[in-house]
Amino acid sequence: MALIVQKFGGTSVGSIERIQQIAKKIKTFKEAGHDLVIVVSAMSGETNRLLGLAKQMSVKPNLRELDVMVSTGEQVTIALLAIALNDLGVAARSYTGGQVRIVTDSVHTKARILHIDDQRIRADLKANSVVIVAGFQGIDEEGNITTLGRGGSDTTGVALAAALKADECQIYTDVDGVYTTDPRVEPKARRLDKITFEEMLEMASLGSKVLQIRSVEFAGKYNVPLRVLHSFKEGPGTLITIDEEVSMEQPIISGIAFSRDEAKLTIRGVPDTPGVASNILGPISNANIEVDMIIQNISQDKTTDFTFTVSRSDYQMAFDILKETASKISAKEVAGNLDIAKVSLVGVGMRSHAGVASRMFGVLAKEGINILMISTSEIKISVLIEEKYLELAVRSLHKAFELDVPDKTLG
Amino acid sequence: MALIVQKFGGTSVGSIERIQQIAKKIKTFKEAGHDLVIVVSAMSGETNRLLGLAKQMSVKPNLRELDVMVSTGEQVTIALLAIALNDLGVAARSYTGGQVRIVTDSVHTKARILHIDDQRIRADLKANSVVIVAGFQGIDEEGNITTLGRGGSDTTGVALAAALKADECQIYTDVDGVYTTDPRVEPKARRLDKITFEEMLEMASLGSKVLQIRSVEFAGKYNVPLRVLHSFKEGPGTLITIDEEVSMEQPIISGIAFSRDEAKLTIRGVPDTPGVASNILGPISNANIEVDMIIQNISQDKTTDFTFTVSRSDYQMAFDILKETASKISAKEVAGNLDIAKVSLVGVGMRSHAGVASRMFGVLAKEGINILMISTSEIKISVLIEEKYLELAVRSLHKAFELDVPDKTLG
Numbered sequence: 001m002a003l004i005v006q007k008f009g010g011t012s013v014g015s016i017e018r019i020q021q022i023a024k025k026i027k028t029f030k031e032a033g034h035d036l037v038i039v040v041s042a043m044s045g046e047t048n049r050l051l052g053l054a055k056q057m058s059v060k061p062n063l064r065e066l067d068v069m070v071s072t073g074e075q076v077t078i079a080l081l082a083i084a085l086n087d088l089g090v091a092a093r094s095y096t097g098g099q100v101r102i103v104t105d106s107v108h109t110k111a112r113i114l115h116i117d118d119q120r121i122r123a124d125l126k127a128n129s130v131v132i133v134a135g136f137q138g139i140d141e142e143g144n145i146t147t148l149g150r151g152g153s154d155t156t157g158v159a160l161a162a163a164l165k166a167d168e169c170q171i172y173t174d175v176d177g178v179y180t181t182d183p184r185v186e187p188k189a190r191r192l193d194k195i196t197f198e199e200m201l202e203m204a205s206l207g208s209k210v211l212q213i214r215s216v217e218f219a220g221k222y223n224v225p226l227r228v229l230h231s232f233k234e235g236p237g238t239l240i241t242i243d244e245e246v247s248m249e250q251p252i253i254s255g256i257a258f259s260r261d262e263a264k265l266t267i268r269g270v271p272d273t274p275g276v277a278s279n280i281l282g283p284i285s286n287a288n289i290e291v292d293m294i295i296q297n298i299s300q301d302k303t304t305d306f307t308f309t310v311s312r313s314d315y316q317m318a319f320d321i322l323k324e325t326a327s328k329i330s331a332k333e334v335a336g337n338l339d340i341a342k343v344s345l346v347g348v349g350m351r352s353h354a355g356v357a358s359r360m361f362g363v364l365a366k367e368g369i370n371i372l373m374i375s376t377s378e379i380k381i382s383v384l385i386e387e388k389y390l391e392l393a394v395r396s397l398h399k400a401f402e403l404d405v406p407d408k409t410l411g
Numbered sequence: 412m413a414l415i416v417q418k419f420g421g422t423s424v425g426s427i428e429r430i431q432q433i434a435k436k437i438k439t440f441k442e443a444g445h446d447l448v449i450v451v452s453a454m455s456g457e458t459n460r461l462l463g464l465a466k467q468m469s470v471k472p473n474l475r476e477l478d479v480m481v482s483t484g485e486q487v488t489i490a491l492l493a494i495a496l497n498d499l500g501v502a503a504r505s506y507t508g509g510q511v512r513i514v515t516d517s518v519h520t521k522a523r524i525l526h527i528d529d530q531r532i533r534a535d536l537k538a539n540s541v542v543i544v545a546g547f548q549g550i551d552e553e554g555n556i557t558t559l560g561r562g563g564s565d566t567t568g569v570a571l572a573a574a575l576k577a578d579e580c581q582i583y584t585d586v587d588g589v590y591t592t593d594p595r596v597e598p599k600a601r602r603l604d605k606i607t608f609e610e611m612l613e614m615a616s617l618g619s620k621v622l623q624i625r626s627v628e629f630a631g632k633y634n635v636p637l638r639v640l641h642s643f644k645e646g647p648g649t650l651i652t653i654d655e656e657v658s659m660e661q662p663i664i665s666g667i668a669f670s671r672d673e674a675k676l677t678i679r680g681v682p683d684t685p686g687v688a689s690n691i692l693g694p695i696s697n698a699n700i701e702v703d704m705i706i707q708n709i710s711q712d713k714t715t716d717f718t719f720t721v722s723r724s725d726y727q728m729a730f731d732i733l734k735e736t737a738s739k740i741s742a743k744e745v746a747g748n749l750d751i752a753k754v755s756l757v758g759v760g761m762r763s764h765a766g767v768a769s770r771m772f773g774v775l776a777k778e779g780i781n782i783l784m785i786s787t788s789e790i791k792i793s794v795l796i797e798e799k800y801l802e803l804a805v806r807s808l809h810k811a812f813e814l815d816v817p818d819k820t821l822g
Contacts, residue, residue: 016467056427058498069490072483079480087469
């Protein structure tokens with residue numbers, strides 16, 4: 001018997017039939033003797049419908065009122081799920097964020113949770129009731145309705161699990177766990193039983209869309225065991241937990257993330273003077289463009305070549321800014337490239353294993369794949385390559401690091 | 412400069428365009444210097460859509476959860492109206508019933524208001540903001556969401572006006588006031604400038620659908636001047652107020668109400684023993700059927716004929732119950748009639764004027780209309796007639812009591 005927080009996303013509660021299926025699932029858990037707190041999102045499409053209404057009303061809707069409006073999406077779902085559970089003979093009570101008192105700051109549409117009152121929930125759990133909480137929303141200290149921003153329901157789940165010291169926070173979604181890489185690229189990709197918070201964060205920030213980064217950060221910070229599972233298929237899913245709990249026989253590499261949303265910009269022949277990097281990157285960051293990888297090469301003629309990557313959607317703006325900078329600082333030329341991609345190896349195992357990078361480069365070299373840029377962290381190595389080699393790179397690395405072999409210990 | 416509570420119903424806020432029109436109207440009032448509290452219903456059709464979802468989920472949805480669900484309808488409207496007003500440069504803040512703290516009892520789907528916290532609203536009004544409140548909803552002492560039942564938004568408006576001691580509560584609707592009778596039956600029907608709470612209550616309970624009975628009772632109890640106006644047409648509407656404020660030159664009759672929702676049942680040849688009325692009506696009221704008019708005649712043969720009226724929807728059930736009763740108490744026969752209607756004269760003026768009834772009967776007799784039953788109260792006379800004479804009766808009474816003549820003083 002455990003206290004479990006379960007979060008179901010918009011597609012999992014996207015229709016009356018699906019909510020009924022979820023209700024049956026919850027009933028099974030309840031009958032197994034668990035205390036359950038359920039967090040749900042708005043039915044899929046509902047948040048966009050509400051935002052659409054607001055946009056029809058005003059090009060720039062008042063944000064306080066937008067939160068009042070959009071928060072109704074989850075409120076409908078909590079009520080429907082509670083109706084379904086009561087109909088199945090399972091006592092259930094629903095609460096909005098404001099009713100629980102999920103207290104946030106006052107930054108409307110992207111508020112952050114400050115604290116959660118657990119009294120009502122504990123009282124209901126004690127009375128053997130399933131508690132259903134609207135995800136994505138809260139109230140500020142003055143009682144104004146706030147929302148946590150897109151994907152905020154995951155954060156609600158994790159924050160509730162932390163506040164209640166739950167045994168596990170289960171995130172139900174449309175995949176059955178976290179994979180070694182995207183199965184659409186490498187059919188031999190394998191579901192991981194466990195992964196650390198750090199690895200999950202790297203995977204998420206590198207383009208693996210299973211979980212919201214904020215909720216993983218939150219879970220890591222408060223050490224809430226997080227499990228990703230499929231809403232409508234049986235299976236253990238993937239447990240995201242702290243380092244020590246992941247098997248000692250941890251492989252070097254846990255997964256391969258990749259991203260096509262990469263664009264490369266180069267400014268060449270920059271006179272090499274102090275402060276050149278900030279002269280170049282200052283205007284870029286002033287335009288709210290995030291820079292990922294950066295390289296600076298010093299040429300023989302005492303000028304510098306400076307290369308960095310941005311999201312594809314920021315490419316044109318970054319290019320124009322760079323052109324302007326080039327003429328100001330008398331640089332020779334500006335070049336850009338959109339046909340690139342990033343491939344990353346992620347694993348806490350690489351901390352204690354030298355040579356992961358050289359092995360990675362060797363694998364890519366053998367396939368004739370040229371590495372354009374490299375960046376590393378303690379548990380990640382990313383390389384930028386030509387986009388056309390992306391699938392080949394992922395598959396050959398997946399094989400070389402034996403990610404397709406269950407429980408294989410490398411090192 | 413006054414403090415005005417304005418209530419707009421579902422059709423008045425039924426689309427983005429209509430909400431924008433309402434916002435412009437409110438802006439004009441605001442610019443005239445008034446303090447404004449606006450109460451809105453759900454957009455027309457929305458409450459039924461939400462109820463439909465709940466019914467799809469369960470034949471008998473949990474009532475607490477039904478309230479959580481249905482209350483989102485008004486929450487969307489308050490946000491949209493606040494967005495529209497802010498977009499017009501008018502500061503406006505929206506509140507759910509729970510946020511205001513409109514505290515009700517815990518009878519879900521038909522809660523009654525216990526008290527209202529006015530702090531938030533007063534603070535916003537002081538800050539020169541328009542306050543928008545979701546109609547139809549509140550919270551109980553435990554913080555559970557409740558709803559006041561259909562039409563409850565009128566009640567919210569009146570209750571807020573009472574709590575804030577507002578100068579007037581304006582109910583905007585799709586008619587431009589209260590009429591001497593239904594203009595579809597008598598084209599010469601005239602809008603009344605003023606009417607008393609008592610008269611309005613009689614008119615409402617007799618089938619005039621302009622206002623919810625509960626809200627009129629509430630307004631009368633707390634002496635809140637109530638005004639009925641058209642949402643999209645200019646005009647003074649009809650003021651509903653206390654007796655003394657209605658002109659001394661009050662006509663005897665203020666209006667003629669009528670109802671086709673009448674059915675008559677007769678049980679004949681009942682042995683005349685003590686308790687016969689309760690033997691007959693007891694089973695009827697046990698079946699939750701409301702009885703309106705009642706007549707008992709004693710025949711020469713010492714048996715009793717007993718006649719009463721019910722709503723048409725209750726007719727068949729009442730007939731079946733009566734048949735059963737008839738055999739139990741050895742009555743001779745049971746007869747029924749659905750082709751009847753009720754016409755009522757309403758006016759506080761008749762208190763001080765004898766002879767209204769005889770004059771009414773005279774008018775009907777002259778038209779050859781037979782009176783089947785009669786019931787009276789201090790400010791009302793109702794007669795039951797054959798339905799085919801309904802329009803003729805209304806028109807001839809309207810003319811005879813000179814209701815088509817503006818400011819005509821009779822007596």
